[in-house]
Amino acid sequence: MRFPLLSKILWMGLICLLTVSCASTRRERVFPVSTPPEAYWHFASGDLLELQGYFEAAAREYRQALEYDPWSVDVRLALARTYGKMGWWEAAANLLEEVAQADASSVPVHLFLGDCYRHLNRLDLAKKMYARVLKLAPANVQTHYNLALIHQMQGRPNEALKQYDRMIGIVPHPEEIYVQRALLLVSMDRLEEAEGEYKKALALKMDLVEAHVGLAQLYEDVGQIEKSISTYQQALSLMPDQSNLRFRLATLHLRLSRHEEAIEQYREIMKREPRNVYAQRHLAMLLYNCGHLDKAQESLHALRLLTPDDPSVPLYLGRILAQQGDMEGAIGLFQEAIGLDETATESWISLAVALLQKEEFSQAESLLQQAVLSMPGESGLYHLLGVSYMRQFKYLEAVSALKQALSLAPDSSNVIRDLATSYERAGFFDRAVDLFQHIVALDPGDHWALNYLGYMLADRGVRLEAAREFIERALEIEPESAIYLDSMGWVYFRQGKLLLAEEYLAKAILGSGDEAVMFDHLGDVYLQQGRLAEAIQKWQSALELNPYDEKIKDKLDQYEP
Numbered sequence: 001m002r003f004p005l006l007s008k009i010l011w012m013g014l015i016c017l018l019t020v021s022c023a024s025t026r027r028e029r030v031f032p033v034s035t036p037p038e039a040y041w042h043f044a045s046g047d048l049l050e051l052q053g054y055f056e057a058a059a060r061e062y063r064q065a066l067e068y069d070p071w072s073v074d075v076r077l078a079l080a081r082t083y084g085k086m087g088w089w090e091a092a093a094n095l096l097e098e099v100a101q102a103d104a105s106s107v108p109v110h111l112f113l114g115d116c117y118r119h120l121n122r123l124d125l126a127k128k129m130y131a132r133v134l135k136l137a138p139a140n141v142q143t144h145y146n147l148a149l150i151h152q153m154q155g156r157p158n159e160a161l162k163q164y165d166r167m168i169g170i171v172p173h174p175e176e177i178y179v180q181r182a183l184l185l186v187s188m189d190r191l192e193e194a195e196g197e198y199k200k201a202l203a204l205k206m207d208l209v210e211a212h213v214g215l216a217q218l219y220e221d222v223g224q225i226e227k228s229i230s231t232y233q234q235a236l237s238l239m240p241d242q243s244n245l246r247f248r249l250a251t252l253h254l255r256l257s258r259h260e261e262a263i264e265q266y267r268e269i270m271k272r273e274p275r276n277v278y279a280q281r282h283l284a285m286l287l288y289n290c291g292h293l294d295k296a297q298e299s300l301h302a303l304r305l306l307t308p309d310d311p312s313v314p315l316y317l318g319r320i321l322a323q324q325g326d327m328e329g330a331i332g333l334f335q336e337a338i339g340l341d342e343t344a345t346e347s348w349i350s351l352a353v354a355l356l357q358k359e360e361f362s363q364a365e366s367l368l369q370q371a372v373l374s375m376p377g378e379s380g381l382y383h384l385l386g387v388s389y390m391r392q393f394k395y396l397e398a399v400s401a402l403k404q405a406l407s408l409a410p411d412s413s414n415v416i417r418d419l420a421t422s423y424e425r426a427g428f429f430d431r432a433v434d435l436f437q438h439i440v441a442l443d444p445g446d447h448w449a450l451n452y453l454g455y456m457l458a459d460r461g462v463r464l465e466a467a468r469e470f471i472e473r474a475l476e477i478e479p480e481s482a483i484y485l486d487s488m489g490w491v492y493f494r495q496g497k498l499l500l501a502e503e504y505l506a507k508a509i510l511g512s513g514d515e516a517v518m519f520d521h522l523g524d525v526y527l528q529q530g531r532l533a534e535a536i537q538k539w540q541s542a543l544e545l546n547p548y549d550e551k552i553k554d555k556l557d558q559y560e561p
Contacts, residue, residue, distance in 0.1 A: 039068035043075055046082070055086050073099055077108055080116070089119040100129070107137050114146060123150050139170045148180075157188050175201040179211050186218060194218055209238050213245065225252050243269050243276065250282070259290045277306050284316065293320050311340035315347050322354055330354050345378050352384045356391065364388040372404075379408035383415050390418065395426035413439060417449060424456055432456065440470070450474040451484045458491035467491050482511035486518045493525055501525045516546035523555070536560055 046061030062079035069075060076095050083092035093116035099109050114129030127150055133143045148163035164181045168174040182197035195218060201211040212235035219228035232249045239245065250265035266283035269276055280303045287296035297320050304313045318333030334351035337344060348371045355364035368385035375381060382405035389398035402419040409415060420435035436453040439446055454470030457463045471487045478484055489504030505522040512518060523538030536559055543552045 035072070036068040039065045039072065039075065041065075042068070043072075043078065046078065050078070050082055050085075055082050058082050059086070071099075071102075073103060073106060073109060077112060080112060084112070084116065084119070089116045092116045093120065104132070105136060107133055107140065110136075111140070111143060111146075114143070118146060118150060123154060126150055141167055141170055144170070152184065157184055160184055173204070175204040175208050175211070178204070179208070179214055182211075182214055182218075186214075186221075191218060191222060207238050209235050209242075212238070216248070220248075220252065225256055228252055241272050243273060243279065247279070247282075254286075259286060262286060263290070275306060277303070280306060281312075288316055288320070293323060296320060309340055311337040311344050311347060313337075314340070315344070315350060318350060318354075322350075322357075327354055327358050331358075342374065345375060345380060348375070349380050349384060352381075352388070356384070356388060359391075361388055361391045365392070377408060379405045379412065379415070382408065383412070383418070386415075386418055386422065390422060390425075393425075395422045398422040399426055399428075413443065413446070417452075420449075421452070429456075429460065444473075445477060447474040447477040447481075447484070450477075451481075451487050454491065455487040458487065458494050461494050464491060464495050468495070480511060482508045482515065482518070485511060486515070486521060489525075490521055493521065493528070498525055498529055502529070514545060516542040516549060516552070518542075519545065520549075520552055527559070532559060 042061045042065035046058040046065065049055075049058035049061060059079060059082045062075055062082060065075045066072065066079065076099050080092040080095045083089070083095070093113060096109055096113045096116065099106070100113050103109065110129045110132045114126045114133065117123070117126035117129060127147065130143045130147050130150075133140055137143070144163050144167045148160040148167075151157070151160035151163065161181060161184060164177050164184070167177045171177060178197045178201035182194040182201070185191070185194035185197060195215065198211045198215040198218070201208055202215075205211075212231055216228045216231035216235060219225070219231060229249060229252050232245055232252070236242065236245050236249070246265045246269050250262040253259070253262040253265065263283065263286055266279050266286065269279040270283065273279065280299060284296055284299035284303055287293075287299055297317065300313050300317050300320075303310065304317075307313065314333040315337040318330040318337065321327075321333065322330035331351060331354050334347055334354060337347035338351065341347070348367070352364050352368050352371070355361075355367065365385065365388040368381055368388060371381045372378070372385060382401050386398045386401035386405060389395070389401060399419065399422045402415055402422055405415045406412065406419060416435055416439055420432045420439065423429075423435060424432035433453065433456065436449055436456070439449040440453065443449075450470045451474040454467040454474065457467035457470070468488070468491045471484060471491055474484045475481065475488060485504050485508035489501045489508060492498075492501035492504060502522070502525050505518060505525060508515075508518045509522065519538045519542035523535040523542065526532070526535035526538060536556065539552050539555050539559075543549065543556065546552070
């Protein structure tokens with residue numbers, strides 16, 4: 001387990017601690033009287049350039065200083081440290097090795113040479129140098145800390161803990177060390193001990209932010225979300241402008257489905273950082289997902305000012321307009337999103353759905369044909385293309401598109417449903433039955449598929465008892481469904497059980513009242529019962545609801561006096 005946020009905060013405090021404790025390791029800038037003035041001049045120039053961050057120029061000055069005073073420990077150490085800042089650890093080590101042999105009493109030289117070996121992963125040599133430092137300066141905190149790092153790198157965490165223990169006895173304010181121990185214990189999964197270390201740190205310094213953050217992350221990792229939230233809030237009381245803490249707090253609130261609390265955290269970030277794109281995007285998406293469409297719209301417009309080329313902004317603005325019924329405005333925004341990123345599948349899908357909702361089926365078809373050529377690996381595009389064909393009664397074309405969608409997403413129940421339906425409408429009855437049986441085998445609770453399969457069998461007049469069982473299972477899940485009641489009435493009609501058929505069909509009409517097929521079915525039942533006048537009345541009601549149904553017209557032509 002790693003705590004990147006905590007590490008950033010902790011380093012600031014630890015650097016201060018080590019700087020105070022290790023003042024003796026800084027180079028002395030006083031040269032002996034015999035030092036050539038040219039060496040001093042180049043040394044001073046290098047020092048200034050180094051402080052300004054011009055490391056290569058500083059290194060040149062230090063090298064020139066060495067030409068006048070080649071064995072100066074101060075100059076060699078300064079040059080080695082500059083090489084270290086440039087990542088030239090091998091050169092730094094070479095520069096100091098002879099000095100270390102010549103001057104076995106120099107703490108700064110041995111300490112930095114140990115650092116060079118540590119960065120070069122020559123860990124045994126690094127430990128040897130640090131051991132020499134501790135003989136000369138047993139209370140050197142930096143050396144204990146470096147040894148702890150090496151033990152951790154070598155997979156010896158218990159030895160690292162011992163080094164931290166030694167540091168606690170040396171430094172005047174050991175709270176930072178307790179935090180380091182806690183981090184190490186967390187990596188060892190000794191979480192209760194880690195919790196104790198954080199609490200020790202807080203007992204010494206209640207406003208130690210890194211201890212609050214580490215403790216909060218520990219609670220989060222073990223699933224104690226409420227404790228984690230409370231601890232993050234304590235950290236925020238000390239550092240209210242720390243956005244990373246607010247992001248973590250928002251995430252935890254979302255894990256507990258506390259959407260409004262998460263929204264508040266993102267708003268607090270935006271108050272402090274009005275140009276924080278990441279927070280603005282999270283806020284807009286959260287408002288949208290919570291159904292606060294007006295506020296989401298406002299947030300998305302603010303995000304648009306920050307990121308005018310972000311295709312997700314017009315995409316979600318379009319979705320909001322679509323939900324508000326402004327389909328023309330939505331279509332324009334979806335087209336804008338595609339213009340910003342032609343590979344954004346969601347934008348193509350949203351535009352196609354909007355066209356289908358407007359019943360502009362041929363336009364949706366043309367759009368999706370273009371989309372699948374550009375993005376042939378997107379199942380969702382082929383699926384919608386199949387749906388556009390279905391809405392135009394082009395079932396053979398629908399089968400082709402949906403088979404392609406299924407090859408890209410073999411487990412998509414929605415694609416399988418639409419493919420099965422298209423097979424049935426295209427006249428491939430047996431294939432449709434096989435697919436629907438596959439659906440209900442995968443999900444025995446899919447009441448829609450159970451009903452469709454049962455009705456399909458009943459309408460064909462085959463496997464009627466199996467059909468009744470399928471529909472009965474659907475009704476067990478949705479007992480008030482008028483469509484499923486109609487299906488059961490129809491299967492009873494096919495079985496010749498006219499009283500049961502009449503009962504279920506009458507219930508279906510009471511539950512719906514606007515489905516032509518239900519009146520048509522009940523009319524057929526009345527006809528079989530010899531109640532012709534009532535049958536004609538039901539067919540007339542069916543024709544009023546669906547004036548284009550030729551089969552109902554034929555019945556009325558045949559039986560009306």
